[in-house]
Amino acid sequence: xxxxxxxxxxxxxxxxxxxxxxxxxxxxxxxxxxxxxxxxxxxxxxxxxxxxxxxxxxxxxxxxxxxxxxxxxxxxxxxxxxxxxxxxxxxxxxxxxxxxxxxxxxxxxxxxxxxxxxxxxxxxxxxxxxxxxxxxxxxxxxxxxxxxxxxxxxxxxxxxxxxxxxxxxxxxxxxxxxxxxxxxxxxxxxxxxxxxxxxxxxxxxxxxxxxxxxxxxxxx
Numbered sequence: 717x718x719x720x721x722x723x724x725x726x727x728x729x730x731x732x733x734x735x736x737x738x739x740x741x742x743x744x745x746x747x748x749x750x751x752x753x754x755x756x757x758x759x760x761x762x763x764x765x766x767x768x769x770x771x772x773x774x775x776x777x778x779x780x781x782x783x784x785x786x787x788x789x790x791x792x793x794x795x796x797x798x799x800x801x802x803x804x805x806x807x808x809x810x811x812x813x814x815x816x817x818x819x820x821x822x823x824x825x826x827x828x829x830x831x832x833x834x835x836x837x838x839x840x841x842x843x844x845x846x847x848x849x850x851x852x853x854x855x856x857x858x859x860x861x862x863x864x865x866x867x868x869x870x871x872x873x874x875x876x877x878x879x880x881x882x883x884x885x886x887x888x889x890x891x892x893x894x895x896x897x898x899x900x901x902x903x904x905x906x907x908x909x910x911x912x913x914x915x916x917x918x919x920x921x922x923x924x925x926x927x928x929x930x931x932x933x934x935x936x
Contacts, residue, residue, distance in 0.1 A: 725895075726851065726863065732758045733859060742786060743767065747814050749784045752806045754862040756786040760918075764925045765847050765891040768916045771795040775842040778835075778881065780874070782826060783862060785811030787845050792824040795843075800826040801834060804858045831870070832877050840881055844888045846874065850896035871901055875908040879932035887931045889915070894924040902928075909933045 733751045740747055740757035743766055749755050756762035766786055771777055775795040779788040782800035788811065792798045800815075802808050811826045827834050848871060849855075853864040865871060878888055888910075892898050902912055909932055916927040 726853070729759065729863065730859070743790070745789070745818065747784045747786055747789075748810055748817070750806060750810055752804065752858040753810045754783040754807075754859070756784050760920065761847050761891045761893065761925055762786050764916070764918050765845070765889075765927060766790045768889075768927050769794070769845065770889060770915070770929070771843050776840075776883075778839070778841040778844045780831060780844060780846040781848060781862070782811050783807050783847075785814040785824070785826060787847065788824050788826065789814060789818050789820060791843075791845065792818075792820040795823070798824040799835070799839070799841075800824060801829045801831070802826070803828065803830045804861050806858055807862075831873060832881055835881065840883050840886070842883055842886050844878055844882065844886070845890075846888065847891040848874070850893055852896075868897075868900065868904060871904055872908075875905050875910055879909070882932065884934075887929050890928050890930060892926050892928065894926065895922070898926055905930060 738749050742756050742763050747756055769791050771791050771794045777791045777795045777798045779800040782788050782802045788798045788800035800811055805828055808826050808828045815824045849863050849865045851863050854866055855861045855864045910930045911933055912928045912930045915929050918925045
């Protein structure tokens with residue numbers, strides 16, 4: 717992704733975050749958001765991922781980087797239990813409000829943390845959901861944490877650690893974009909012993925959204 721196009725994308729995102737509505741409707745449900753929490757309406761990976769979440773009524777689910785809580789909430793209407801995590805305290809506050817708004821307090825819980833660092837001891841899940849940041853840059857504020865993954869450092873940490881939090885038949889479901897070197901992400905995943913399959917793709921004006929199902933190679 718060239719620097720000029722990235723700069724344009726960031727300007728558009730920040731304008732929408734600052735001046736767009738802070739209550740939006742996605743797939744028939746309303747969500748609160750804020751200027752510091754990624755808007756699930758105008759940045760389409762959230763909605764695309766929400767439409768393709770693969771969970772069952774027996775599943776225990778972890779949602780990494782929950783933001784407004786949209787993926788945790790959609791999963792919460794299907795799964796047995798959902799734990800949502802975000803490093804941004806404002807996202808945790810907004811997600812808690814949205815969980816309460818949708819009556820899922822007994823099913824969905826949200827905590828503050830960086831990837832897996834705040835999980836209760838012994839936590840393992842059937843499904844881990846992640847819609848990670850993918851622009852190249854250095855986060856300098858809470859919104860930046862949802863936008864930037866410099867040198868794919870978060871992706872590398874995620875694939876290094878995630879298999880320790882999956883049940884034997886568990887998997888990761890990840891959304892990504894064609895503008896952010898998806899082939900590089902899959903190479904990183906392979907280096908850490910993950911196999912992938914593509915669950916869905918959606919071509920938009922300037923990019924293609926992708927959803928992968930990733931499973932750890934237990935033999936590695």
